[in-house]
Amino acid sequence: xxxxxxxxxxxxxxxxxxxxxxxxxxxxxxxxxxxxxxxxxxxxxxxxxxxxxxxxxxxxxxxxxxxxxxxxxxxxxxxxxxxxxxxxxxxxxxxxxxxxxxxxxxxxxxxxxxxxxxxxxxxxxxxxxxxxxxxxxxxxxxxxxxxxxxxxxxxxxxxxxxxxxxxxxxxxxxxxxxxxxxxxxxxxxxxxxxxxxxxxxxxxxxxxxxxxxxxxxxxxxxxxxxxxxxxxxxxxxxxxxxxxxxxxxxxxxxxxxxxxxxxxxxxxxxxxxxxxxxxxxxxxxxxxxxxxxxxxxxxxxxxxxxxxxxxxxxxxxxxxxxxxxxxxxxxxxxxxxxxxxxxxxxxxxxxxxxxxxxxxxxxxxxxxxxxxxxxxxxxxxxxxxxxxxxxxxxxx
Amino acid sequence: xxxxxxxxxxxxxxxxxxxxxxxxxxxxxxxxxxxxxxxxxxxxxxxxxxxxxxxxxxxxxxxxxxxxxxxxxxxxxxxxxxxxxxxxxxxxxxxxxxxxxxxxxxxxxxxxxxxxxxxxxxxxxxxxxxxxxxxxxxxxxxxxxxxxxxxxxxxxxxxxxxxxxxxxxxxxxxxxxxxxxxxxxxxxxxxxxxxxxxxxxxxxxxxxxxxxxxxxxxxxxxxxxxxxxxxxxxxxxxxxxxxxxxxxxxxxxxxxxxxxxxxxxxxxxxxxxxxxxxxxxxxxxxxxxxx
Numbered sequence: 165x166x167x168x169x170x171x172x173x174x175x176x177x178x179x180x181x182x183x184x185x186x187x188x189x190x191x192x193x194x195x196x197x198x199x200x201x202x203x204x205x206x207x208x209x210x211x212x213x214x215x216x217x218x219x220x221x222x223x224x225x226x227x228x229x230x231x232x233x234x235x236x237x238x239x240x241x242x243x244x245x246x247x248x249x250x251x252x253x254x255x256x257x258x259x260x261x262x263x264x265x266x267x268x269x270x271x272x273x274x275x276x277x278x279x280x281x282x283x284x285x286x287x288x289x290x291x292x293x294x295x296x297x298x299x300x301x302x303x304x305x306x307x308x309x310x311x312x313x314x315x316x317x318x319x320x321x322x323x324x325x326x327x328x329x330x331x332x333x334x335x336x337x338x339x340x341x342x343x344x345x346x347x348x349x350x351x352x353x354x355x356x357x358x359x360x361x362x363x364x365x366x367x368x369x370x371x372x373x374x375x376x377x378x379x380x381x382x383x384x385x386x387x388x389x390x391x392x393x394x395x396x397x398x399x400x401x402x403x404x405x406x407x408x409x410x411x412x413x414x415x416x417x418x419x420x421x422x423x424x425x426x427x428x429x430x431x432x433x434x435x436x437x438x439x440x441x442x443x444x445x446x447x448x449x450x451x452x453x454x455x456x457x458x459x460x461x462x463x464x465x466x467x468x469x470x471x472x473x474x475x476x477x478x479x480x481x482x483x484x485x486x487x488x489x490x491x492x493x494x495x496x497x498x499x500x501x502x503x504x505x506x507x508x509x510x511x512x513x514x515x516x517x518x519x520x521x522x523x524x525x526x527x528x529x530x531x532x533x534x535x536x537x538x539x540x541x542x543x544x545x546x547x548x549x550x551x552x553x554x555x556x557x558x559x560x
Numbered sequence: 561x562x563x564x565x566x567x568x569x570x571x572x573x574x575x576x577x578x579x580x581x582x583x584x585x586x587x588x589x590x591x592x593x594x595x596x597x598x599x600x601x602x603x604x605x606x607x608x609x610x611x612x613x614x615x616x617x618x619x620x621x622x623x624x625x626x627x628x629x630x631x632x633x634x635x636x637x638x639x640x641x642x643x644x645x646x647x648x649x650x651x652x653x654x655x656x657x658x659x660x661x662x663x664x665x666x667x668x669x670x671x672x673x674x675x676x677x678x679x680x681x682x683x684x685x686x687x688x689x690x691x692x693x694x695x696x697x698x699x700x701x702x703x704x705x706x707x708x709x710x711x712x713x714x715x716x717x718x719x720x721x722x723x724x725x726x727x728x729x730x731x732x733x734x735x736x737x738x739x740x741x742x743x744x745x746x747x748x749x750x751x752x753x754x755x756x757x758x759x760x761x762x763x764x765x766x767x768x769x770x771x772x773x774x775x776x777x778x779x780x781x782x783x784x785x786x787x788x789x790x791x792x793x794x795x796x797x798x799x800x801x802x803x804x805x806x807x808x809x810x811x812x813x814x815x816x817x818x819x820x821x822x823x824x825x826x827x828x829x830x831x832x833x834x835x836x837x838x839x840x841x842x843x844x845x846x847x848x849x850x851x
Binding site for chain 2: 241243259260263284285286287289291306307309353378380396397437439454455457476480482483485500501502503524532533535550551
């Protein structure tokens with residue numbers, strides 16, 4: 165038996181079926197074109213050069229506390245904190261351990277550490293720290309009674325020995341030439357200055373004579389003025405140093421004595437261990453009057469205006485230490501014994517308490533003797549949390 | 561609960577009724593008045609985090625907020641054992657800037673790390689001789705911290721030493737009590753040994769006592785001989801008497817010392833234990849017993 169295969173002829177497509185198929189092809193082509201167009205728009209959106217639309221600005225009258233972000237460890241009894249002008253570096257002073265000044269990046273990665281030249285751990289006590297607009301780092305030292313100045317990497321530049329004398333000035337007067345940074349140093353315990361003579365040879369000078377002072381708190385305002393507190397016994401005061409002194413090309417004719425106000429005591433216009441001074445947009449100088457447990461407010465000419473923040477209630481201070489003011493004149497004050505940060509509105513004629521954040525403890529967002537605070541331009545706050553051995557980072 | 565109530569009432573009474581408590585120091589250690597805000601510097605009436613209504617888990621941590629190495633609220637830096645008033649001279653102060661505190665330091669002394677200290681952090685309640693037997697550690701009535709010996713609210717002496725320590729009445733006096741307060745110069749009387757004797761009682765004897773079967777050096781006795789000696793290396797060692805008396809503090813620092821103890825003969829003693837002594841090795845012996 166043989167099998168015969170017969171091929172089936174194609175169906176005879178009628179005209180209606182042909183139209184339906186053409187229509188389907190056209191719809192498919194249209195959808196493909198639409199998909200390509202959407203992909204084109206998506207690619208164009210991703211590559212557009214224009215910035216993303218601005219977020220709606222927060223109304224000025226809205227005030228809300230910041231939130232806790234993270235903590236930076238690897239510090240021993242941190243006391244003072246400052247941020248570089250670019251906001252990319254955090255500088256911290258230590259009260260315990262080796263008593264170093266440590267540099268961290270914005271995310272808390274340790275970068276480097278430094279300390280005053282020719283000092284051992286027991287011969288230095290770095291306390292408050294600040295940066296000027298050039299990025300130079302200033303550190304007050306309670307044992308050395310001096311302000312040490314470094315570049316942004318911690319390389320030693322100079323020492324402010326007294327209100328009217330820098331170490332470079334002292335060396336220049338003896339050598340008749342301006343010394344280069346790194347070529348001179350001073351050991352206050354050995355009472356000798358090492359430097360180079362005009363020919364580059366080694367030279368040892370006797371201790372300089374200097375005026376009585378005890379620098380403690382240091383800040384720079386937006387006009388490059390230095391605001392300094394002085395806790396010389398029985399003569400507690402605040403100095404406001406003009407920018408032309410600080411920003412002078414050299415410090416060979418140094419003088420911090422332009423404006424000085426205050427005295428020791430508990431009355432009006434008096435301080436007991438002023439720890440910090442900042443100024444607001446109205447030019448008022450606000451001082452944390454530590455052992456008097458209050459803020460002391462002065463006008464731009466150094467005349468006493470009023471006290472604020474003492475007494476009882478939410479905004480009352482126990483032991484105010486470091487402070488920082490933001491672009492909206494919100495003053496952030498570290499209350500070391502209150503174990504929190506208190507925030508006041510200084511934008512009007514009368515300051516007002518806004519809120520406080522933090523509480524005592526060892527967990528995240530809790531403090532164990534905080535001492536200082538620094539702000540950056542992105543809304544971050546850095547707080548030294550002394551007995552928890554960390555720097556807490558908060559953000560608005 | 562009763563204790564808390566009692567302390568609360570005491571604090572309230574102080575805030576409301578006390579009009580100028582006599583005290584040796586101003587600032588946060590005294591001069592309280594009915595209108596003072598100073599109480600809130602350390603206490604909270606209803607929201608304190610620790611007993612005695614303190615805003616502190618550790619008394620030492622609270623004290624070093626002012627008196628620590630940063631000295632952000634005091635001239636007496638007890639961590640480094642040094643008085644910091646202001647560089648440049650003695651103007652405006654009765655204590656020279658940089659003067660060593662007579663109590664020594666808890667972290668450094670004379671710029672060097674300490675080799676022995678009393679532990680002020682509130683974790684230890686043991687004291688040599690507290691059980692009335694020399695050479696034996698025994699418990700005292702509380703864990704040791706700054707407030708064991710000092711009264712932060714002031715006392716009749718400017719070193720604010722308490723009038724009762726470890727349940728024992730203590731009376732001390734300083735010859736310069738009053739206007740001049742020199743933290744760097746010995747101005748004690750023989751009573752200064754009472755501060756130590758409150759916990760280390762069997763060591764405070766004016767005779768070579770054998771009560772506990774051992775002999776001890778006499779204290780609270782006068783000494784008329786030289787207290788300065790130049791040793792074989794040419795180094796001068798000296799100790800200070802208290803108004804002519806040998807007291808515990810003649811040889812020992814109450815806070816801490818950086819003295820080194822390298823001079824022990826092999827096997828002769830606990831090498832490395834500087835026992836709060838004021839001088840390296842056995843300098844405190846040589847100062848008077850000049851051999």
